[in-house]
Amino acid sequence: MSALPELTGFVLSRQQRDTREGIELSYWLSTDTGAQEVRIAGQKAVFFVRRSQTDQVEQLLQDLSGWTLTELELQDLTGEAVSALYSQSLKLQRSLIERLTQGGVALLEEDIRPVDRYLMERFIQGGVSVLSRSDATPLLRPSDYSAQLRMLSIDLETTLNADRIHSIGLYGEGIRRVLMRGQGEDSDWLEFLPDECALLQRLMELVRAFDPDIFIGWNVIDFDFKVLSQRARALGVKLCLGRDTSPLKLIDSAAGKGFVRLTGRLVVDGIDTLRGATFSFESFSLEHVARVFLQRGKLVDKVDTRGEEIQRLFREDPQALARYNLEDCVLVWDIFAKAQLLHYLVERARLTGLPLDKIGGSAAAFDNQYLPQLHRRGYVASEYASGQSGLSIPGGFVMESVPGLYRQVLVLDFKSLYPSIIRTFCVDPYGMARGLREGAEPDDLVPGFNGAIFSRSQTILPRIIERLWQARDEAKQARNAPLSQAIKIIMNSFYGVLGSTVCRFFDQRLAGSITLRGHEILNRTRDEIERRFGYKVIYGDTDSVFVWLGDSCSDADAQRSGEALALHLNGWWQDQLMQRFGLECHLEIEYETHYHRFLMPRMRHSDKGSKKRYAGLKRLGDGGEELVFKGLENVRTDWTPLARRLQLELYERVFHDQPYEDLIHDTVARVLAGELDEELVYRKRLRRPLDQYQRNRPPHVQAALKVEQEMQRQGRRSPFRPGSHVEYLITLSGPEPLGWVRSPLDYQHYIDRQLKPVVDTLLPFLGQDFDGLVAPQFGLF
Template sequence: MEPVTGFILSRQQRDRRDGIELTYWVSTDQGPREVRVPGQEAVFFVRLREVERVADALQGLEDWRLEERPLRDLTGEPVAALYCRSLKRLRQVTECLAAAGVALLEEDIRPVDRYLMERFIQGGVEVQWFRDGQPRLKAADYRPRLRMLSIDLETTLSADRILSIGLQAAGYGRVLLCGQGENRDWLEFVADEKALLQRFLEEVEAFDPDIFIGWNVIDFDVRVLEQRARALGLKLRLGRDTEPAQLVRSGQGKSFVRLGGRLVIDGIDTLRGATWQFESFSLEFVARELLGRGKLIDHVDARGAEIQRLYREDPVALARYNLEDCALVQEIFERAQLLHFLVERCRLTGLPLDKVGGSAAAFDNQYLPRLHRSGYVAAEYASGLTGLSIPGGFVMDSQPGLYRQVLVLDFKSLYPSIIRTFCVDPCGLAEGLREGADPDDLVPGFNGAIFARSRSILPSIIERLWQARDEAKRERNAPLSQAIKIIMNSFYGVLGSNLCRFYDQRLSGSITLRGHEILNRTRDEIERQFGYRVIYGDTDSVFVWLGDDCSDDEAHKAGEALALHLNDWWRRQLEQRFGLPSFLEIQYESHFRRFLMPRMRHSEKGSKKRYAGLRRQADGGDELVFKGLENVRTDWTPLARRVQQELYERVFRGQPFEAFIRATVDEVLAGRRDGELVYRKRLRRPLDQYQRNRPPQVQAALKAEQALFREGRRSPYRAGSRVEYLITVNGPEPLEFHGSPIDYQHYIDRQLKPVVDTLLPFLGQDFDSLVAPQLGLF
């Protein structure tokens, strides 16, 4: 057969008589292709000194073998490879060895993943066939054209019956609805729920998507489809093979769907993975933020009951609502370029498109094959040195005040830069601590760490990613640039997590402590060389006050001069101290015309990770920026956030503000701001788990449950649910059922006063003095 180039969609493994069969569905220019790799073995490693214990523990088991390999673990001990001819035997072997206390190395890597990883196949693949029909896979550069199909179910309130199913893609839209009515080109009525599911499967087969997308699509839509299909005696064959869909929950509690040749990707998880942030990830909220429109329903907050009413009274309107939900998801994916992001992430790391999270897996995919070629295998999970005092990112003590002309200098990707510059690396650490290592090849770390620069692997991975990101920026490929940024920044998190196989506090400490040193020495050089005052520093940034008398143009020139000097200074320092090239790059990132560094509440000390400023933009204009203050925290009321926004605007721009504060207090007390007094907070766990401590949102949710029970309605509250409530004279009450008078004094004391008094004391004023006359009138 002719070679085929494509992109791996799905991967599966199963036992066959001749060994483990690996199945890859590949998207190609000629359509989807199934590629089966038969006769494979699973492999992991044990230390050579434990082979006798291995043989004793596995007595009576067949279809496994040990083979000595020219490999060592990261402590330098030789290892042997243990091969199993079936997945079933692999499970039995690992269970027996774990029970016998034998250390297992890389035993958790699935054969279907290892096969690709060891061949550096990251999405793109070329498939060639030998004369005997056996395939050979190798890495290829290929960007796929994938077909997405957005699906959405409407169900009864208890989800024990599906009312309609919407399907939507570019140039295609259809709703299947249980009941009787006149069919349209986009709407088809079917007799019953079983017929609905059968028609859905027929539509899927006809459209032939590569990817299903939706909103909470796995934990709701696919789960309901699977449950209802099982109840009705149907097989939910959503894949390109004949196997029914399998819902699987990972060890981290995430759900995913196994299909042959197709994937199911959730919009919420993908947005979060691409670091999008919203106050709420409800479809209504995200759609309005990104698309400027929301659901086709009048009562979004009570949509469950409204859907039931529409099904009874106006099924065509329900079908339109169903299809619009599908369209919203499709357009969100397009607007946020989510599929592009997932494809680029896969091309960089080899992670499957539907993988949620996966920082450790992405690290393994890139690192392990290179580690093996260096003669090492990874250690068992979290077996490195621990018990050390390792700080997190550096945060300087801030100097509170209301300033003019503050610059922010930011180290570009500081932690990846430290890894690259100082050769921080698991293999480099093993080689650096090895007896007889070349002293001229060594780079000191912290807590006794020493790295061999010539044997370090991670710096070259970062260099490749760095170059790719620079190229992505030149090409304005935002999804690729974002994918690379997330991957590079995850390396420290992986090395610093005890869930990682390379966890060793000498690695994480050599990154964070070097970061502390870099920021402290940067501050000292700025103050020594230029005489400016550094008023704050956080992880990878320093905040430099130039003095209130400095002009905008002078500030801009000072920022460029500081960056130029510091980069040159660090190059000279690293060459002189370590003989190392510097990959540290400090940038003049922001210029604040006005800047507030607030105090901690009830203290004279400066706060951390909280500030606000009027930032100058490239066009000469400015924008108000908040970090960590109430304006950007969703657990504060809209009243507090709006007042803070308007107050800071007025103060930073030199406008009067006293009358605004007084008028706001009057409006609150007069009941004219009730719509801005709603708290919106999430439940961290199920309601019945709150026994001793019941915060306001829990109290409100319990009251709402009682009211709903009296009305014969189900409680909507689960872990993660958002509760909307007001503080009344009788305590917290749910917004939907509140009847007591609002406690306006609470909002003045707990919402207005704190946000106002974060700023006013720096102007010689305070909230109580400004509003005392008003309060005395009520």
């Protein structure tokens, strides 16, 4: 059979289904000539069983047909031979898995879908070449094809209960449109439709004409597409937004996260994508993120009355509602562009083979890179998460801190410490299986922890890390920030995957050999700094050490000391690892930060130093400075704006050796006078549905319940879901929701619970405290 190149493209969506000829795999590709579907017919599903259990397998499945059991030259990581169990349909495979599981047969790699395995085993990660063959069955091969994907931003405006659609906004390159229910004058960007059925039909026409690869939006799956699905079903409309006549499908995953299935198109949520790319915001509301990223926000910015205002605009000024609707689409589009989110998703897919719309997926990304390499070495993964457990495995190392208010503190940081440990010490599931095998050559072994021993020559994961490391260096040189970020996230996820039961390679000997080695590295680094240079290490956390040079050190000397420390430690670690283990060192420590002033606080009600909490005045390379908070109230969104502002202004004064007493006095006086009420609002997120808070109802839950009760009396839907934020104030009658406050505010609560903790984190190091400063003031009120 000859194979000739037919086309190249980028995998958009993947589906599988049963046919008379076997399992059919369907891949929609984005190509230079538009989206095209490639179908591969006559496929089989496969997973593995241990050969010692094949008699049991045959007995359990004897009344079923359509499966075959084949002995292969493969073994699991325990060294036991395995056989492949093939089935001709997805339905049969599900039956086989259910029956064998109930029969106590260990199943290996049974959870990998045929449509994913086909790509994975061929190392297809995003880009693909399609080759035609004389038997008419196409063959797929990996390609470096660079996709130019077409996005469409979509946003719905609805009634308060989301039981009717008011309008649908659409925005992309070449489209700027709002579809509005009702009567009015059409324009080049606004169309009026008589009812919801006409609205949905027109939406389908526009989608077919624009032909997007990806829908984007804000909470777009759990709101916009959910509403579209519900309204289409209620109205009897077959809503076809994919590239064929299949209707929209909304599916809830086992993890409770919804996703949309459209043939040939994807739906990507802006919130999930930002979080996956490790962006962090106080709030992931579109208003807040747009203000931070774009310095502009929604056209209706009053959060507490926005829903009512949308209803008023629909009744009285539909043109204004249309502008609001369209601007939300534009905001999402501009955030995707500014944060390069689509570029990030494409690069992640090219690195891992993950679908563009996959949320999370660290374990799947690991499988896609690891399993094909493992199979080519004659092994399959063992039974899911069957590695050794029950060991005492610590997390990242956090050193006991030395509390104090310091000058001249340096931070030395190990670059990608956990991936460096994996690469240096050969930490690897396959390598451990080879290292623990009888007859392994002693010179080939590297000791781990908790009984782990690794082969230095037979490895997979260290080689994957090396490839990614080189790719990240190239991405940095090319200033390809999305690719660099994608690689960083992937590399740093490997430790978490190996230490999690959601990974088929879970084994605490692997995770322990990473974290315990990290503990050793930080402790020995501290000892070498103090022995060789005489400096004091006042703190250490996971991959960093904080070095106090002494208050009399100058800024210029601090810079030279940081460079000298990094140079010495890198050479010292190279010598140590070669002498102790004969290993090439891939650890690299960097002089990262210079704090001109630095606070390591005490734990509350204790003389011991805090962990993961500090503040410092950071010297920047251009001669400027930046005030940095870690774990303190200023970066905690559950503290009031007043407490956070006071901490910022207080630390700025103290770190610059300026008077601060009048700041504290004035703040207390203005609180008691009622002048700072707008800064006393608490904001806290609900972790679960309100009705699940039974035994313990914290203040934000109490406030939310008051809103919900009032909404029920008005016949309106509760605005709160898991993940929603509640804004409230503390009054003399307890917590009351913002906008619904009926009682006087409890100012003493804010002084005792917000101002005093912020001040007393710092002032004791100056020989003062909050009570001593403000006690005379209370006599005036």
